Amino acid sequence: MSSKVFFTNFRTTPENNQLDKLENLVRTAGIESIDFKDKYVAIKLHVGELGNMAYLRPNYAATLVRVIRSLGGKPFLTDANTLYSGHRSNAPDHMDTANCNGYSPMSTGAQFIVADGLKGLDFEAIPLNGQFCKAPKISSAIAQADILVSLSHVKGHEMTGFGGALKNIGMGSGSVAGKKEMHSNCNPIVDDDSCRGCGCCIAACSHGAISAGPDGKAVIDAGKCVGCGQCIATCQFGAARADGNERLDIMNCKIAEYAKATINGKPNFHVCIITDVSPECDCWNYNDVPIVPNIGMAASSDPVALDCACADLVNAAPVMDTSNSLTDSHSHEECADSHDHWTLLHPDTDWRSGVEHAEKIGLGTRDYELISI
Numbered sequence: 001m002s003s004k005v006f007f008t009n010f011r012t013t014p015e016n017n018q019l020d021k022l023e024n025l026v027r028t029a030g031i032e033s034i035d036f037k038d039k040y041v042a043i044k045l046h047v048g049e050l051g052n053m054a055y056l057r058p059n060y061a062a063t064l065v066r067v068i069r070s071l072g073g074k075p076f077l078t079d080a081n082t083l084y085s086g087h088r089s090n091a092p093d094h095m096d097t098a099n100c101n102g103y104s105p106m107s108t109g110a111q112f113i114v115a116d117g118l119k120g121l122d123f124e125a126i127p128l129n130g131q132f133c134k135a136p137k138i139s140s141a142i143a144q145a146d147i148l149v150s151l152s153h154v155k156g157h158e159m160t161g162f163g164g165a166l167k168n169i170g171m172g173s174g175s176v177a178g179k180k181e182m183h184s185n186c187n188p189i190v191d192d193d194s195c196r197g198c199g200c201c202i203a204a205c206s207h208g209a210i211s212a213g214p215d216g217k218a219v220i221d222a223g224k225c226v227g228c229g230q231c232i233a234t235c236q237f238g239a240a241r242a243d244g245n246e247r248l249d250i251m252n253c254k255i256a257e258y259a260k261a262t263i264n265g266k267p268n269f270h271v272c273i274i275t276d277v278s279p280e281c282d283c284w285n286y287n288d289v290p291i292v293p294n295i296g297m298a299a300s301s302d303p304v305a306l307d308c309a310c311a312d313l314v315n316a317a318p319v320m321d322t323s324n325s326l327t328d329s330h331s332h333e334e335c336a337d338s339h340d341h342w343t344l345l346h347p348d349t350d351w352r353s354g355v356e357h358a359e360k361i362g363l364g365t366r367d368y369e370l371i372s373i
């Protein structure tokens with residue numbers, strides 16, 4: 001049986017602006033069917049790394065907060081600490097980043113809480129007995145919330161291929177130890193022939209796992225590497241890369257299992273915004289130009305169906321007629337013919353492995369009905 005995914009484009013009028021349309025979207029998609037009365041509602045989102053400009057504006061979160069308050073809920077905005085260097089790897093830095101990027105209570109109407117505490121150590125092990133993860137380590141504030149609402153930015157991702165609701169919920173709700181578990185199969189390698197010895201990956205690795213060999217080329221110490229993937233995204237020469245697709249597929253499956261543990265039977269609702277579709281994650285301190293024009297907003301009570309619908313909407317869109325990550329390596333004709341921008345963008349990973357596993361474990365269905373409003 002298919003799941004309904006509701007969609008609205010970005011066309012607006014003075015009487016019906018983008019935020020009006022978002023409110024109408026989530027109400028039409030069924031958010032009001034959840035009993036929010038006096039419930040703690042975790043709105044799982046990503047406040048963006050400092051320097052990134054593709055992350056979602058706080059106005060979207062403010063609209064969700066207003067809707068949830070109108071339904072009697074107690075919403076809070078939340079994310080967990082990161083595994084790599086940057087400005088979100090501990091609670092003080094993460095909260096400073098949230099404020100700098102506009103996620104203040106004044107702009108959103110809700111507090112931003114770092115879900116896994118000061119150093120990323122606060123989690124609850126949720127019994128799942130999954131194929132890959134037996135008891136996912138879900139950040140405490142999210143695990144303890146009564147209701148989960150996800151607000152996700154649709155974009156590419158260097159390790160998962162596609163980033164949407166499952167990535168936001170699964171990887172994003174894992175505590176630092178949980179993120180290590182999800183990344184643990186993904187240790188990268190360095191291709192000596194391609195390595196220029198620039199040292200960027202050495203500076204980017206917050207786990208001290210990379211050093212320069214006698215010839216100046218990068219050498220990874222597998223014993224120290226946690227598989228965070230920062231070196232892969234940092235390397236501009238394609239020299240640092242994943243050690244085989246199968247490992248990244250396992251990470252996608254683990255993310256699906258973490259997403260299931262995050263939801264853990266609680267009422268849940270999901271929103272994806274398809275705007276500024278950057279080739280890589282909002283965790284980076286930069287964002288390359290979008291690969292397709294802005295498309296719209298989608299909502300569903302099924303995160304698997306929602307991800308599939310968003311991925312398909314992007315794949316159906318023409319690649320931007322500007323230089324971007326896709327057109328750097330592929331002609332416009334190739335992009336138009338492939339119908340899979342995500343795989344062209346990140347050929348080392350198969351984004352479908354995540355939604356397939358999510359469906360297999362009962363998180364939702366890939367079969368969706370797109371309802372435009």
Ligand code: SF4
Nearest residue numbers: 195196198199201235
């Ligand atoms: S960033 Fe890439 S090219 Fe530079 S040292 Fe690391 S692997 Fe080599």
Ligand code: SF4
Nearest residue numbers: 205225226228229231
């Ligand atoms: S070597 Fe790469 S993947 Fe491993 S910890 Fe360092 S940056 Fe992360």
